[in-house]
Amino acid sequence: MARVLHDPPPMKGRVLVVDDDADAREALSEALREGGYAVETAADGFKGLGKLPDFGPDLVLTDLKMPGMDGLEFLRKIHSGRSDLAVIVTTAFADVETAVTALKEGAADYLTKPLDLTVLSVVVAREMDRVRLRREAGALRARLAERYSFSNLVGSSPGMQSVLKLLPQVAASKASLLITGEPGTGKELLATTIHEHSPRAKQPFLKLHCAALAEPLLESELFGHESGALPASLGRREGRLQQADGGTLFLDEIFAIPPALQVRLLRFLREHAFQRMGGEETLHVDVRVIAASDHDLREEIARGSFREDLFYQLNVVNIDLPPLRARPSDILTLAMHFLRKYGSEDGKTFEGFSDQALERLAGYEWPGNVRELENAIAHAVVLASGPRVTAMDLPPSVGPAPVGTAAVRIPGSKMEDIERHAILSTLEATRGSTTKAAEMLGMSVRTIQYRLQQYHSAPKNEPHLPAVLPSSVTSG
Ligand SMILES: Nc1ncnc2c1ncn2[C@@H]1O[C@H](COP(=O)(O)OP(=O)(O)OP(=O)(O)O)[C@@H](O)[C@H]1O
Ligand SMILES: [Mg+2]
Structure with missing residues (x-):
């Protein structure tokens, strides 16, 4: 967050003091100013929020019990915006319960009133x-990330480092380049990055997807055509x-190019010359091809x-992008x-995971x-509220292969038995967390809890007991 500094930054940092009691505010700010801090004050959470952007404190000292927006609400609001701000709460008596809530909500510490200035x-x-x-640490991480990247192309694994070194x-160079790698390994990003750092950067970068078009259209897209x-x-x-x-021309999915066009492309690569479809004139162009x-x-x-x-x-130059599973340190x-x-x-702003x-x-x-990792993180960013992304914020598909599913023999199994097995083995894998199991199974927590109650009350040695007894059997 950008902030405007109106005067030279104080040596020891900036503290915002929020308290509805004017005497307490004054006493606190005096003590802090004497200690070498720059101090601003506010009488409640709302006014405190208003002071954040301009004052840009490093630390907030806030009372918990205040009319209007109280300390807890203020704390939540702060953390929904800037997460690197330390908040210390003060409370008029040893109200440990509220203080503990504040700590759970991310407060750095709490102090009881009357405050001991030491x-x-x-x-x-x-x-x-x-x-x-x-x-x-944040600045260091940013610098490291820079070292491990070439514009937007990031990678710290030995495999990616050798790719980055080559770039x-x-x-x-103008030599033709072939980039190979599984889907989503970054082939197109690599081609774009190479173009952007080449002497051709100000000239066009065009793409042609060779698998997307049938032969005559592909030929016309590549070489052009005369009228008729x-x-x-x-x-x-x-x-x-x-x-x-x-x-630069990027030819994606080059394997799909039909044989007749392969001959024409080969001639172009050798002679830098070609004719339009149905044309006689030989055209000369200077194009670098990346396939x-x-x-x-x-x-x-x-x-x-x-x-x-x-x-x-x-394949004058070949770069092979390894699959992500082969370069775990890049994850x-x-x-x-x-x-x-x-x-x-x-x-x-996130601290990490x-x-x-x-x-x-x-x-x-x-x-x-x-590509899948990128989508998973984009998903997590939408869901995550804290300074750290939690496992629950990630898409359910991300994680080790679920254990124990092999034990259920599907043919002839009843749906209830399959469901029971799925629920119990998932709970085992999540060490009993119904919330996690619900997420993994795509069921509601309530349904899982309800099923567990059923399993506990059902006689264990009769798994095939009909769930609903025929009405003639139930006694009236
Ligand atoms: N090393 C990397 N650093 C940063 N982002 C990356 C990296 N590799 C891939 N990406 C991102 O992952 C996504 C997929 O990359 P890209 O489209 O280049 O893959 P691809 O190999 O061309 O996939 P496909 O074969 O499916 O066309 C893009 O959003 C890209 O920006
Ligand atoms: Mg691609």
Whole structure:
């Protein structure tokens, strides 16, 4: 959050004192000013909130019992906006219960009134230190992330580090480049980044998805056509090669390009010249080609569907992006990157992830690779309220493969038995948390609790007892 400093920053930090009692406010601010802090005061939570943007305190000292917005409500409001602000609550008597609630809601500490000024100065100094450490850690993390990235392309794993190291040279060169990797590993992002850091950056970057168009259209998109060359279109049309002159053309899903076009593309790569469909004129353009494929082109060559000579022409430089499961150390780096990105879009600041959330992120296979991770974090940012993303904020699909499902033999099993098994084994996996189990199973907590009651009251040795007895059997 940007803040305007009207005078030189004080040595020891800024404290906002909020109390409805004017005498208490005065006494506190005097003690704090003497201690070397810059102090502002407010008479209740509303006025306190109003002072935050301009004063930009490092620490808030607030009374709990106040008319209007009380200390707890004020605390919640602060944490829904800025989460790096330390809040110490004060309370007129040893009202431990409210103080404990405040601690649970994220207060840094509480002090009982009448305040002992020595305790006050110790607690304030300690919290100021923590705030400073937290900020330094934040700055350090940002600097590390910078070191592990090339513009938006992030990666700290050895695999990604060697890709990042190559980038300046690859961007400077005009050689054709083939990027391979599973879906969602970042092929398109890599191609864009290379273009943006190349001498061609000011010229166009165009994309053509080779699997999306049938042959005559794909040919026309790539090379253009003269009027009358295509039945449905009138007039001459420029192709992407010509439009990208001076820049970069990204050919995505290159494995899908049909054989006749493979020959034409090969000729272009060798001679930098081509003709439009139905045209005689030879056009010369300066285009760097970057191709991408999530299919193994060598397999396509073996099957006879991809020309080997074209492969070598495209594959002058090859970058293979490993799947996310093969570079586990990138999971956290990327997760932090996306957390900052989506957090700042939503106006939320996060410290990171809870231990359980980290366990789930690290224990998952990520079949959809970085794209899936990005979506999971975007999802969590919407749900998360605290300074840390918890396991509950992540999509239910993210986590280690559920255990124990193999034990139920489906054919012939009754729905109730399957459900019972699913509920009990999920509860085992969540160590009894009905909330987590409900999320994993897509059921309501109430339904699970209701079922548990049923299981407890049902005789265990008769699992096939009909749920509803025929009315003739029930005694009246
Ligand atoms: N190393 C990375 N750092 C930051 N963001 C990344 C990284 N890798 C991928 N992403 C993000 O993940 C998403 C998927 O990446 P991208 O579209 O480049 O993958 P792809 O390999 O082209 O996928 P597909 O084969 O499905 O087309 C994008 O939003 C991209 O910005
Ligand atoms: Mg792509």
